[in-house]
Amino acid sequence: MTLRLLLLGGLLLLAGCATAPLLEPTTDPQRISLWQAHQALLKQVEHWRAEGRAAILAQGTGGQVAFDWQREPGQQLLNIRTPLGQNAMQLTQNAQGVVLIDHEGSVYQGNDGEAMLRETLGWSVPLDAMHAWLLGLPASQSDAYNLDELGRLKRMHSNGWRIDYQRYTLVNGIPLPSRMELTHADLTLRLVVDRWHL
Numbered sequence: 001m002t003l004r005l006l007l008l009g010g011l012l013l014l015a016g017c018a019t020a021p022l023l024e025p026t027t028d029p030q031r032i033s034l035w036q037a038h039q040a041l042l043k044q045v046e047h048w049r050a051e052g053r054a055a056i057l058a059q060g061t062g063g064q065v066a067f068d069w070q071r072e073p074g075q076q077l078l079n080i081r082t083p084l085g086q087n088a089m090q091l092t093q094n095a096q097g098v099v100l101i102d103h104e105g106s107v108y109q110g111n112d113g114e115a116m117l118r119e120t121l122g123w124s125v126p127l128d129a130m131h132a133w134l135l136g137l138p139a140s141q142s143d144a145y146n147l148d149e150l151g152r153l154k155r156m157h158s159n160g161w162r163i164d165y166q167r168y169t170l171v172n173g174i175p176l177p178s179r180m181e182l183t184h185a186d187l188t189l190r191l192v193v194d195r196w197h198l
Contacts, residue, residue, distance in 0.1 A: 034151025041174050042135050047072040049197040050134060057188040071131060093127070129159055134193075136165060136177045150175070160184055171196040 049070040056063050065088060068079040075094035082088055090101045091113060098113040110116045113127055129139035136153045138145060145156035148165075152175055156163045167179035176196050182189040 031147050031151050035147050038151050042137050045135060045198060050193045051195045052191065052193040055190040059186055133158060133163055172198050
């Protein structure tokens with residue numbers, strides 16, 4: 001598997017576009033009440049760090065990357081590494097702009113992280129949408145989803161992706177996703193968060 005495919009697959013953590021079909025709405029009042037309380041908890045999470053791994057399957061080939069994503073109001077830092085620990089990509093975004101460093105050490109600067117990634121690798125990358133997905137929240141009002149019995153996301157359709165939430169881990173009293181599968185056309189991303197820091 002080429003490093004470009006590893007990079008591309010790592011960026012699928014963030015990618016997506018198109019309109020998703022609607023899922024059957026939840027009508028259980030207790031489940032809805034639990035979901036509302038869960039959303040309220042998640043929306044208070046402003047500072048977080050997620051460290052984990054992603055397995056990428058695309059057109060009959062596959063590979064793995066590791067990631068370390070830190071986010072707080074006004075800034076974020078995303079590192080993607082190969083399984084051997086080599087830097088594949090680093091993206092830093094703050095009030096001064098965006099800096100992207102690729103696997104060859106080339107540095108790109110600008111004001112729009114999504115546009116820079118699109119120009120560099122040919123993909124549109126909605127960073128804010130992935131931030132919501134990773135926490136277990138819809139990215140927009142047009143997202144459709146199902147809830148599990150504890151009022152957490154079980155499956156969601158967002159920006160042309162189907163996101164299946166397979167496992168949650170309790171972190172400081174808040175259930176956060178620790179295993180997810182994201183699919184889009186012939187691409188599958190299996191994401192495991194090994195450590196959450198709040």
